[in-house]
Amino acid sequence: MRQLKLASALLVLTTLSWAAPPGKLDFPPLKYSPPKIERAVLKCGATVFLLPDHELPLINLSAMVRTGSMFEPADKTGLAGLAGSLLRGGGTLTRSREEMDELLEFIGASVETGMDVESAAASLSCLKKDFSKTLGIFSDVLQNPAFSVKKLEIEKAKVIEAIRRRNDEPFDIARRQYRLAIYGPSHPLSRTPEIPEIRSISRADLAEFHKKYYKPGNMMIAVSGDFESAEMIRSLDSAFSGWTGGSVEFPKVEGVNPQMQARAGARQVICAEKDLNQSSLILGHLGIKRHNPDRFALEIMNEILGGNSFTSRLYKEIRTRLGLAYWVGSNFSEPWDLGTLAAGCQTKSQTLGKTARTVLAEMKRITQEEVTEAELKFAKDSTINSFVFRFATPHAIVSQKMSLEYFGFPADYLETYTGKIRRVSAGDVLAAAKKYLHPDKMVLVAVGNKKDFDVPLEEFGQVKTADLTIAE
Numbered sequence: 001m002r003q004l005k006l007a008s009a010l011l012v013l014t015t016l017s018w019a020a021p022p023g024k025l026d027f028p029p030l031k032y033s034p035p036k037i038e039r040a041v042l043k044c045g046a047t048v049f050l051l052p053d054h055e056l057p058l059i060n061l062s063a064m065v066r067t068g069s070m071f072e073p074a075d076k077t078g079l080a081g082l083a084g085s086l087l088r089g090g091g092t093l094t095r096s097r098e099e100m101d102e103l104l105e106f107i108g109a110s111v112e113t114g115m116d117v118e119s120a121a122a123s124l125s126c127l128k129k130d131f132s133k134t135l136g137i138f139s140d141v142l143q144n145p146a147f148s149v150k151k152l153e154i155e156k157a158k159v160i161e162a163i164r165r166r167n168d169e170p171f172d173i174a175r176r177q178y179r180l181a182i183y184g185p186s187h188p189l190s191r192t193p194e195i196p197e198i199r200s201i202s203r204a205d206l207a208e209f210h211k212k213y214y215k216p217g218n219m220m221i222a223v224s225g226d227f228e229s230a231e232m233i234r235s236l237d238s239a240f241s242g243w244t245g246g247s248v249e250f251p252k253v254e255g256v257n258p259q260m261q262a263r264a265g266a267r268q269v270i271c272a273e274k275d276l277n278q279s280s281l282i283l284g285h286l287g288i289k290r291h292n293p294d295r296f297a298l299e300i301m302n303e304i305l306g307g308n309s310f311t312s313r314l315y316k317e318i319r320t321r322l323g324l325a326y327w328v329g330s331n332f333s334e335p336w337d338l339g340t341l342a343a344g345c346q347t348k349s350q351t352l353g354k355t356a357r358t359v360l361a362e363m364k365r366i367t368q369e370e371v372t373e374a375e376l377k378f379a380k381d382s383t384i385n386s387f388v389f390r391f392a393t394p395h396a397i398v399s400q401k402m403s404l405e406y407f408g409f410p411a412d413y414l415e416t417y418t419g420k421i422r423r424v425s426a427g428d429v430l431a432a433a434k435k436y437l438h439p440d441k442m443v444l445v446a447v448g449n450k451k452d453f454d455v456p457l458e459e460f461g462q463v464k465t466a467d468l469t470i471a472e
Contacts, residue, residue, distance in 0.1 A: 035394075037401050038229050043237045045217030045246040047405075050232055051224040051398040057128040059225035060395040061138070064406050065120040067213035070188035070253050070336075078193030079201050082155055083147075083209045084115025087122070090151040090206075093144040097151065100137055109134045111141060117188060118336060119406065120213070128226045132235070139239040142214060147206040159198050166192075167274075167468050170447045171346060174280040177270050177466045181443045182286060182340055184257050189335060194471050217246015222402035224394040256286065256338050267440060267461035272447040272468060279349045279448025283359055284342025285441050290334040290407065296420045297432035298332055298341075303379040304371050304429070305362065306330025306343050311378060313362050314343060324348075324355045341437055349448045353455030356444060363439040370426040384418045 038050040069080040088111060091097040104110060109126035111134065122142060126134040167173055176192060183190035223232060288295060299307075306314035306329045318328045325345040333339035343363070347355045371379075391397045404413050444460050446453070457463045 035397065037398055040229075040233055042216070042221075042233065042240060044240040044243050045215075046219045046221055046236075046240065047402075048221040048223065048233065048236060049398050049402045049405075050227075050229045051222075051394050052227055052229060052232075053224055053394040054226050057226045059124075059126055059128055059131050059223065059227060061124045061135075061221060061223040062395070062399050062402070063122040063142070063219055063221045064402060065122070065214055066218045066248065066406070067120045067209075068116055068118045069191075070117050071213070071251055072209070074186055074191065076197060076201055076205060077191045078159060078198050079205055079209060080115045080120075081193070082152070082159070082198075082201060083206045084113055084120055085155055086147050086151055086206060087113040087120075087145045087210070087214075088141050089113075089155065090148040091146045092140045093146050095137070095140060097148070100141075103133070104137065107133065111138050113141060131227075135235060135239050139243075142219075143240075143243050145206075145210055147203045147210075149203050152201075152203055152206065156198050156201065159193065160195050163193060163195055163198070164470060166470070170274055170276060170278070170280040171344070173272050173274070173466075173468065174282045174344070174445045174447045177272055177447070178282045178284065178340075178342070178443060178445045181268055181270050181445065182284070187254055187256065187337075189337065196471060213248060215245035215248060216240055216243045218248050220402050220406055222395070222398040224398045253336075268443045269457050269461040269463045270443065270445045270466050271450055271457055271463055272445070272466035273450055274447055276448050277349060277452075278346050279352045279446055279453070280344070280346050281352060281356060281359075281447075282342055282344040282445045283356065283363075283439075283442045284340045284344075285438060285443055287332050287339045287341040287436060288334060289338055290336060291409070292334070294432050294435065295334060297424050297428040298436060299383060300376070300379045300421065300424045301366065301371075301429045301433050301437070302330055302332050302341075303383055304375050305366055308379065308382055311382075313366070314345075314359065317362060318345065318355060318358055322354075322358065324351050324358065328355075328359075349452035350454050352446055352448060352453045353457075353459065356446075356460060360439045360442070363437055363442075367430070367433040367437050367439070370430045373426065376424075376426050376429065380421055380424060383421050387417060387421075 035051060040048050040050065042048055067080070069077075072078075072080040088100075089097055091100070100111065107126065107130040109124065109130055111122075111124045113122045114120070122138065124134050124138045166176070179190035180192075185191070221236065223236075288298065292298075304313060306312045309315050309327070309329055312329070314328045314330060318324045319326065325347045328343070328345035330341075330343040332341045343359050345355060345359075390400065400414065405411075410416075444457075445466075446457060450457070
């Protein structure tokens with residue numbers, strides 16, 4: 001028996017000696033080949049994307065309506081959010097919210113609505129056998145919202161209470177003050193609801209917003225699950241047969257103010273006083289719009305600088321080597337208008353200055369020298385690998401296809417994305433960093449106890465104290 005065990009051990013050791021070291025393993029590049037998605041236009045004018053999947057008897061449907069808080073009147077900030085919540089939460093002309101809740105809970109289905117800056121959303125999820133019932137509720141919610149006055153007052157009270165508590169979370173303060181400094185107070189990306197505005201919003205405002213934007217020709221639908229495409233199109237045509245309209249006259253949306261762009265020529269410093277041991281820090285400035293061809297190089301630059309938490313330069317330097325923060329990272333946004341390039345973290349008040357200097361130094365370094373081949377390879381591999389996981393389910397795939405068309409991306413964007421990432425070179429990253437990243441023109445926002453900071457904020461630029469007053 002002992003001889004048998006010895007022979008087995010020798011066999012294991014021999015096998016391991018033949019195995020390639022983990023560092024030598026090589027894998028072929030991941031390729032994304034999306035399934036065929038059907039696209040059709042319903043009789044009502046809505047565009048629909050279909051991806052049948054017969055693995056489970058489930059159906060998932062998502063819709064996007066071309067509206068959003070960017071289109072709400074400046075003196076009614078918060079209107080779009082209330083409309084998105086009460087479209088479902090305020091009941092319909094024939095069903096109360098409670099009646100819908102009871103039926104949906106009984107069949108294990110869901111119907112939800114919401115609002116973002118650039119779009120409104122609605123969704124349903126149910127078993128195949130209950131699709132007709134669930135679609136009936138979904139269609140009713142989109143076409144005939146009641147916007148119950150009682151539910152509106154309840155929702156307004158919730159929003160008002162959230163406004164009163166908005167200074168409780170330091171990093172939320174930092175984000176809000178950062179957006180204000182970047183865009184100014186009236187831009188859709190920085191507008192913040194205030195209590196008097198919320199109080200002024202009426203049911204008539206919600207009904208007018210719905211009437212103006214919720215039209216079938218202004219909507220896209222993505223559906224996946226256990227169905228045949230022809231049958232699904234017939235069901236959707238029937239559900240929306242009485243709904244008409246498609247042309248929407250969109251109001252002019254404010255862009256970045258030239259004065260805000262001119263102000264970006266020198267570093268700004270915003271200090272929000274809070275009696276805290278830990279301070280919040282954000283540094284950033286204006287970046288790029290959606291569809292900028294340099295976005296792939298910027299994505300890799302961001303990944304190396306601070307986008308990949310555990311391997312990024314900021315993480316390695318600020319957390320691992322210097323121990324200044326538990327979390328630190330960077331990001332870049334690409335809305336319809338100029339987005340931002342930014343980095344942020346939370347650190348002790350006594351090390352805020354040192355942390356800010358380190359962030360700025362790392363930003364400067366990435367604009368002065370090419371990233372290493374190892375950094376470049378890891379960033380590209382991570383980006384491509386994470387891209388694949390965005391399509392883990394059929395509904396994620398068809399929803400992404402809808403979203404890309406909604407935002408005007410090329411039809412082959414998904415198929416060509418990984419190739420464009422692979423083609424990014426160290427030279428491309430350096431060129432993008434030099435073109436778009438300007439550490440000397442950053443907005444710096446610090447939230448914390450100013451008297452405890454290790455260096456005076458004036459070292460970084462002219463300091464402005466943030467007004468955290470909440471108007472009643």
